[in-house]
Amino acid sequence: QKEVEQNSGPLSVPEGAIASLNCTYSDRGSQSFFWYRQYSGKSPELIMSIYSNGDKEDGRFTAQLNKASQYVSLLIRDSQPSDSATYLCAVAGSSASKIIFGSGTRLSIRP
Amino acid sequence: ETGVTQTPRHLVMGMTNKKSLKCEQHLGHNAMYWYKQSAKKPLELMFVYSLEERVENNSVPSRFSPECPNSSHLFLHLHTLQPEDSALYLCASSQALGSTTRTEAFFGQGTRLTVV
Numbered sequence: 001q002k003e004v005e006q007n008s009g010p011l012s013v014p015e016g017a018i019a020s021l022n023c024t025y026s027d028r029g030s031q032s033f034f035w036y037r038q039y040s041g042k043s044p045e046l047i048m049s050i051y052s053n054g055d056k057e058d059g060r061f062t063a064q065l066n067k068a069s070q071y072v073s074l075l076i077r078d079s080q081p082s083d084s085a086t087y088l089c090a091v092a093g094s095s096a097s098k099i100i101f102g103s104g105t106r107l108s109i110r111p
Numbered sequence: 112e113t114g115v116t117q118t119p120r121h122l123v124m125g126m127t128n129k130k131s132l133k134c135e136q137h138l139g140h141n142a143m144y145w146y147k148q149s150a151k152k153p154l155e156l157m158f159v160y161s162l163e164e165r166v167e168n169n170s171v172p173s174r175f176s177p178e179c180p181n182s183s184h185l186f187l188h189l190h191t192l193q194p195e196d197s198a199l200y201l202c203a204s205s206q207a208l209g210s211t212t213r214t215e216a217f218f219g220q221g222t223r224l225t226v227v
Contacts, residue, residue, distance in 0.1 A: 032214045043218040098167050103153035
């Protein structure tokens, strides 16, 4: 089992709609969860972090965490063409100092 | 001045060369990471330094040798690389996990390495 799992996509969403990205993780003791956006040829950019169960909103982005289900999601409202990128879920494990990334979901916003 | 700076941005090296990648962070963090990103593969964690001690080494071949002289600088020394080592090498920094609840990692721009 992979430590952090995401659907690779591509996920195609019409402009203005809600994009929903999902992630599951295997380490039940994980405490910190992150979403990064990566444009082709660029480095990952942090867009959301979440540390406790529930929802966290920042502008058009909402991160959701359910530790019991070991599930993290990212919602992007009013999707824009500029949101087209690969979205990486990352989890800081309960032991050792490491942040593990999923393989990423490629999101495409169609005009 | 960006938070995490990597040099060089691009590097082409022969299999017999020795080169070094440099990373510098200006965020006051005390953990630094090297990741490798190959085409169509996920980010692979290579090394982690926390409070200047290496705390993670993910079975990386010895032709990659990290060095962390202080909490702001991280190097990756390369020698006798193979063509399959061609990839984007990313440096990141964060507060040390366990020292705080805020442990977001921030990345440098990466070094695009081509081994010929």
